[in-house]
Amino acid sequence: MRGRILGVVAAVVVLIAAAVGYGIYSRDRGQGVNAVAVVSGQPVSVQAKGQLLFRNTAEGPDFGRLATVPADRTGEPRKVAGLSCDRFAASAGTALCLAAQPGVLPPMTDVIVLDKDLTEIRRIELPGTPSRGRVSPDGKLVYWTVFVSGDSYAATGFSTRAGIFDLASGQLLKSIEEMTVILDGKQYYSSDVNYWGITFAPGGKRFYATMGTKGKTYLVEADYEKFSATAIRENVECPSLSPDGKRIAFKKRVSADLAAPWRLAVLDLASGKETLLAETRSVDDQAAWLDDTTVAYGLEGGIWAVPADGSGAARELVQRGSSPAAG
Amino acid sequence: MYIATSRAAVDVPKSSGVKRAVTGNVVALGLVSLVTDISSEMVTAVLPLYLVLGLGLSPLQFGVLDGLYSGVTALVRLVGGHLADRWQRLKAVACFGYGLSALGKIGLMLAGPSTVAIGAVLAADRTGKGVRTAPRDALITLSSDPDHLGRAFGVHRAMDTFGAFLGPLVAMAVLWLSLGSYDSVFFTSFCIAAIGVIILVVLVKDHQPGPRAERRKVSLRETAGLIRQASFRRICVWAALLGLVTLSDSFLYLVLQRRWELGAVFFPLLPLGTAGVYLLLAVPLGRLSDRVGRWKVFLGGHVALVVALLSLLGPVDGGVLAVLALVLHGVFYAATDGVLMAAAGPMLPEHQRAGGLALVQTGQATTRMFASVLFGLAWTAWDLHAAVLVAAGALAVVIVAAAILRPLRTSA
Numbered sequence: 001m002r003g004r005i006l007g008v009v010a011a012v013v014v015l016i017a018a019a020v021g022y023g024i025y026s027r028d029r030g031q032g033v034n035a036v037a038v039v040s041g042q043p044v045s046v047q048a049k050g051q052l053l054f055r056n057t058a059e060g061p062d063f064g065r066l067a068t069v070p071a072d073r074t075g076e077p078r079k080v081a082g083l084s085c086d087r088f089a090a091s092a093g094t095a096l097c098l099a100a101q102p103g104v105l106p107p108m109t110d111v112i113v114l115d116k117d118l119t120e121i122r123r124i125e126l127p128g129t130p131s132r133g134r135v136s137p138d139g140k141l142v143y144w145t146v147f148v149s150g151d152s153y154a155a156t157g158f159s160t161r162a163g164i165f166d167l168a169s170g171q172l173l174k175s176i177e178e179m180t181v182i183l184d185g186k187q188y189y190s191s192d193v194n195y196w197g198i199t200f201a202p203g204g205k206r207f208y209a210t211m212g213t214k215g216k217t218y219l220v221e222a223d224y225e226k227f228s229a230t231a232i233r234e235n236v237e238c239p240s241l242s243p244d245g246k247r248i249a250f251k252k253r254v255s256a257d258l259a260a261p262w263r264l265a266v267l268d269l270a271s272g273k274e275t276l277l278a279e280t281r282s283v284d285d286q287a288a289w290l291d292d293t294t295v296a297y298g299l300e301g302g303i304w305a306v307p308a309d310g311s312g313a314a315r316e317l318v319q320r321g322s323s324p325a326a327g
Numbered sequence: 328m329y330i331a332t333s334r335a336a337v338d339v340p341k342s343s344g345v346k347r348a349v350t351g352n353v354v355a356l357g358l359v360s361l362v363t364d365i366s367s368e369m370v371t372a373v374l375p376l377y378l379v380l381g382l383g384l385s386p387l388q389f390g391v392l393d394g395l396y397s398g399v400t401a402l403v404r405l406v407g408g409h410l411a412d413r414w415q416r417l418k419a420v421a422c423f424g425y426g427l428s429a430l431g432k433i434g435l436m437l438a439g440p441s442t443v444a445i446g447a448v449l450a451a452d453r454t455g456k457g458v459r460t461a462p463r464d465a466l467i468t469l470s471s472d473p474d475h476l477g478r479a480f481g482v483h484r485a486m487d488t489f490g491a492f493l494g495p496l497v498a499m500a501v502l503w504l505s506l507g508s509y510d511s512v513f514f515t516s517f518c519i520a521a522i523g524v525i526i527l528v529v530l531v532k533d534h535q536p537g538p539r540a541e542r543r544k545v546s547l548r549e550t551a552g553l554i555r556q557a558s559f560r561r562i563c564v565w566a567a568l569l570g571l572v573t574l575s576d577s578f579l580y581l582v583l584q585r586r587w588e589l590g591a592v593f594f595p596l597l598p599l600g601t602a603g604v605y606l607l608l609a610v611p612l613g614r615l616s617d618r619v620g621r622w623k624v625f626l627g628g629h630v631a632l633v634v635a636l637l638s639l640l641g642p643v644d645g646g647v648l649a650v651l652a653l654v655l656h657g658v659f660y661a662a663t664d665g666v667l668m669a670a671a672g673p674m675l676p677e678h679q680r681a682g683g684l685a686l687v688q689t690g691q692a693t694t695r696m697f698a699s700v701l702f703g704l705a706w707t708a709w710d711l712h713a714a715v716l717v718a719a720g721a722l723a724v725v726i727v728a729a730a731i732l733r734p735l736r737t738s739a
Contacts, residue, residue, distance in 0.1 A: 004530065005528050005530070008525055008529050011521075011522065011525045012522050012525075014520070015518040015521055016518065016522075017513035018514075018518055019501075019511075019514060019518040019519070020504070020507075020512055022510075022514045022515070023501055023505035023508070023514075023515065024502040024504070024505070025510040026505040026506070026508035026510060027504065027505050027506045027508070028512045057622060086380055100376065100380055101503035102502065102503075102506070102507045103499055103507060105372045105373065105376075105378050105495050105498055105502075106372070106596075107375070115424055126520070129375060129376055129379045129380055130380065131379070147379050191585075191710075191711055206383060221489055234651040259442060259443065269392050284383070293661060298383070315645070322383070
């Protein structure tokens with residue numbers, strides 16, 4: 001028996017040593033060379049025109065950091081700043097960085113609001129995993145969605161919390177789920193309501209978001225001051241309003257197939273006309289408008305762009321990147 | 328072998344009060360479960376982060392993956408229990424189950440971003456868990472004095488729960504050491520699971536079938552035929568009936584969160600409250616069940632759940648409510664989980680233990696799944712308050728019926 005116990009102890013020591021060794025090896029793996037051409041440690045201004053801002057996801061020491069390339073020459077070596085995020089957005093001189101706190105369980109997210117030179121203005125700690133983040137066209141509001149696991153009752157369910165921070169007033173709204181909402185002409189209440197993917201119209205009064213309830217998704221149009229909303233359309237996820245405020249790019253669920261459920265589409269708010277975009281693959285991202293005619297999105301590890309009117313074809317802007325934002 | 332046997336024989340009298348002691352085999356099995364639970368809980372803790380942030384899956388896809396394979400366990404449990412009996416190889420079948428789950432951790436490292444591959448790995452992991460449960464519990468009953476089975480299961484479940492406590496902490500330590508490498512968490516989880524398998528192989532003694540049960544292969548018909556034995560049938564039926572009116576954990580936590588207006592930071596900590604109470608009370612309630620009767624304690628546990636549900640509807644609010652509900656929920660677990668096995672085990676012939684225990688467990692697990700669906704529907708139809716009230720009422724009715732009919736009065 002003694003020999004056996006010694007044997008077990010020896011095996012335990014070897015296995016734990018292997019685990020620790022692997023941990024230390026993983027620690028060093030990020031210290032190597034960047035997998036793509038990178039110019040590190042660059043000062044970045046989110047206000048500068050003609051640039052594409054994104055999160056660098058090429059393996060190497062600059063993984064996860066904010067990067068930028070000229071909008072018309074996206075193949076050039078990326079300039080990388082020091083800021084590290086899981087989701088990034090910028091508009092009108094305000095930047096938003098969502099970063100999961102490293103090594104914290106259950107997961108916590110830092111919502112970091114920054115000025116044009118990436119100086120931190122405000123940091124908000126929220127439970128959950130970063131999912132979506134956006135800045136209003138005038139740069140005065142930032143809003144986000146975090147994904148909270150273990151919060152939902154149904155096996156196939158999940159829970160999201162969408163929040164808004166008002167830079168001018170300092171008002172923080174951790175979740176918009178208390179908002180009154182009208183569905184089919186009646187005030188709607190259900191315990192399973194989730195919101196995700198907020199997008200504001202120019203002026204900062206009207207916003208849109210996805211409401212999920214009972215297995216369906218709806219586009220809601222909301223009044224920020226009255227804090228009330230109306231469901232205006234079904235099957236719209238992750239809405240993103242065009243710079244002119246007239247169209248919404250979104251994820252449309254087109255298939256029950258788990259491997260390819262969504263297509264990118266654009267909805268014209270005035271006419272209610274829906275157009276599927278030329279990207280035929282399943283896109284799981286909140287699209288970002290680069291200008292009034294083009295949307296960008298993350299797919300297969302890179303950043304792609306496609307015309308917003310259903311014409312043309314998708315083209316890859318940047319390899320190994322996510323969270324695109326026009327400068 | 329001679330030396331080992333004689334040493335064991337010398338060892339026994341040393342521990343005073345032989346009858347009262349939990350056997351080395353049960354402790355060894357407890358150790359296997361403790362280590363395995365560290366391994367599996369560390370993966371459970373990082374999986375949402377890994378899938379959503381690491382791989383960029385949307386929450387919806389994560390939810391589908393998570394729910395897809397819950398049903399796998401039920402069927403596989405029956406297969407595991409039956410085969411363990413058929414071959415009279417309890418340890419070998421349990422070992423296969425633990426081994427499969429261990430390999431699943433390597434599978435997660437290899438699966439990469441493919442949803443299909445991750446789904447397959449999670450299914451393999453659940454299969455391993457399903458396969459091993461019944462043979463392991465059978466081994467516990469066969470390694471213990473039948474009069475002290477409640478305590479033996481108490482010790483095993485307490486060790487098991489302790490492992491579940493440590494899992495997330497180990498995962499955090501690994502993330503800290505490796506600067507956030509999920510692969511490191513999976514690899515460490517594999518190493519720890521492998522330690523569990525080694526302890527099982529080296530330290531756990533398999534049950535030696537007595538001369539009567541020698542090499543007689545148990546047929547599928549015989550396993551199913553266990554249900555014809557009156558007292559065993561009653562325990563299966565009543566456990567399943569109670570399962571049908573048992574509110575699942577996640578619902579209870581959700582209701583608690585709504586009532587308490589709990590900050591989301593604390594939400595994931597609620598299960599720790601239940602587990603803590605379970606950990607502390609598993610042994611005392613197991614011992615109590617040995618003294619006063621296992622079925623009584625089993626029913627008593629369900630009463631605790633009724634009270635927990637009613638307290639959620641009552642006037643007390645805030646932190647007091649949370650503590651009360653979680654303590655009662657922990658009592659429910661400590662009084663039911665291992666105790667049911669301790670009650671059912673002695674009714675079954677030795678060579679059919681694993682298959683029989685699998686029948687009880689599967690019946691209960693299946694009806695509990697139905698209960699979740701039913702409660703979900705009730706919630707949607709009537710609102711939360713009414714749904715909880717109905718759930719508590721239904722559970723109380725079944726408890727009272729069981730108490731009046733006393734299904735197990737002759738045995739246990």
